[in-house]
Amino acid sequence: MTAPTAAEIGALRNRLALAADREGILDVAYTTVDTPVGPLLLAATERGLVRVAFEREGHDQVLQQLAAKVSPRIVRAPQRLDAAARQITEYFAGSRTKFDLGLDFALSGGFREQVQRHLTQIGYGHTESYRDVARIVGNPRAVRAVGTACATNPLPVVVPCHRVLRADGGLGGYIGGLAAKTSLLALESATVAG
Structure with missing residues (x-):
């Protein structure tokens, strides 16, 4: 038996994320986006973007905080964050001056x-x-x-x-x-x- 390739593992992760979202058990989706200020972690609930984190904050630590404060049901699910990732990329390219995203202020009050x-x-x-x-x-x-x-x-x-x-x-x-x-x-x- 041969070890799965990176592409096969990526496809499996994607199928699992889609299934979790379809079954309603995906509370927090996340992905990372490369930017001129370093990789940014983007996390979203169904209500909207809940967290943007710089690499210096420690992405794993941020995910642990989200698990404790929002929900432990966190999955890398880039498709839920397509609009946010696209808008962040447009912002850094200089073609976007205002974000048009749902925001979830659950971590503030x-x-x-x-x-x-x-x-x-x-x-x-x-x-x-x-x-x-x-x-x-x-x-x-x-x-x-x-x-x-x-x-x-x-x-x-x-x-x-x-x-x-x-x-x-x-x-x-x-x-x-x-x-x-x-x-x-x-x-x-x-x-x-x-």
Whole structure:
């Protein structure tokens, strides 16, 4: 008996993912996409994209967190993420300036979710300060909490926390690292909104 080829194993995985989805036992589908800022893990529930993770976060660790917080029924099922993968690729190619995807904010809540939902309103090529965001979401004293909401954003790139800067124009932090934040801002040729 010969060992199965990589193509045969891939085809089997694909059949299993399709069967799990058809049977309604696929709660979280995931795939990875190569980008100029490194491979991104994309994960989605039936409601929408639930997680985007940079390689530096440890994709296996992110999957373990999803299993604990969302559902242990996680399968690599790229077909559920075709639209997300295509839109991410278009974004990095410079042909997409706004994502049109269902989003699942199950990993956020309260003020963090409020901030993260606002981030989707910051236009491509524009930035806001942490202070601006705090004011816009109705809590002008919550500048540090805005920073925490950005730092814990489960959907970076798609929910553009990279567009939030310090009041002095400094980068602040970023879950994907400052090099990734700089690359994303350069891609968008961001200008400070005034």
